[in-house]
Amino acid sequence: MLSEESGYLVQVELDVQDCFFESFPEAAQASGYMDSQVSPATWQDWFHRWLEILDSSLPPAPSYEIGLRLTDDTEIQAINAQYRQQNKPTDVLAFAALEVDLPQNPEMVAEPLYLGDIVVSINTAQRQAGQQEHSLSTELAWLTAHGLLHLLGWDHPDEESLIAMLQQQVVLLEAIGININVNY
Template identity: 30%
Template sequence: MNLDIILDADPEWDSNIGWDELARSAATAAIAESAFPQLADGPRNVEISVRLAGDDEVRLLNAQWRGKDKPTNVLSFPMAEGQELAAASAEGPELMLGDIILAHGVCEREAAEKHVPIERHAAHLMVHGTLHLLGYDHSDDSQAADMEAREVRALARLGIANPYTLEAHA
């Protein structure tokens, strides 16, 4: 796959963790479990921007774009339309999938509550965000079940247990 991850991390994100490789692995796994696996071996370069930010930045973005004045764990801003994704196996310019932004404090608190390392929880959020970039949503029960199943399969590719089961939180 010609996947370019453009990653920018605030200092509060541990620089000893290989965030670039984690983001690449998470995005690759999500793409493989999507309706667009051809993105993985097509002739076009694919780009995702990943921003590892602080809660304040994510709160501002969440307020501006979603009308919710609070930080959230992950925000996704898709740039490609469904028809572009479906046609991505053809030659063409780089396909910009979009932006994923994680909030450090929220991510860290959720990881602690789940008793998992922050990088494992961040990988889950990056898979989740990538699926949003690929057009998946969880606005109704049917869509939520489909998206969750794809997340679980993508995480399994990364050796990460199903985060939605009680056993995964122990």
Template identity: 35%
Template structure:
């Protein structure tokens, strides 16, 4: 599992955060039975203004958001998992650090926990999860909790 990230925009937790995000991605992939050795995910940390523009451009929602996901794979059945040479770009994750900090304060946990949660949420979107229907939302939330618990980043009570 490779996490492609702009080194200049990594939050202060740096290497520790990236290691936890890679571990989270591996757990998400493992839960889906996907071998992680050749998978890549692009990760960008952006400002409130940048995510607002992206949200407006790609979702036609004229306001900032916390995280955006841009999946690259439509049908996982079309992937040749046996081809050891081919790198598989799962997609792009864009996280707004300013919004993550606001939400961390609102929910009473660390910015790191919030960033990891947003990343897990986004990786699940890259894997085809959604939360438009209530049953899908329940399933996605269960997966998020499973991964966050495995990382020992449980929700504050």
């Protein structure tokens, strides 16, 4: 069913926190981040499109809520150390809120279903974008799509599941007009 408000089949409330720009405006300017910065409206559009594609993977809810935090290597390293015992920066972390099946509370049926949070390091994304020879915004879309799939229960413990996940990321990026070449 299309929402009259947005025209999207699946509704999502997205909380974008651009801590990289807010905390380091000079570094953001100097690094070229400002030229590739994705607007909150664009993020919202991307997540709407992605969730429509992934609709069959979504638990039933009137709408969904996701947090997206764009940060730097220092903060993501601290988060990675705290939650994954990996004391090093990483590109993306996902904290799924739906890792277990919870009984539905009838009072919560009208509320957005919180899917979880995605944290992306702008510093690492910039390095990877350079290595992959594509734009920072493409890398941010790639990493965020990866994080979204993790929120929905996708994982890559082996080569086969990694390839399936990467293929789904390609589909998600194509849906927002980004063509990316991935060697599987």
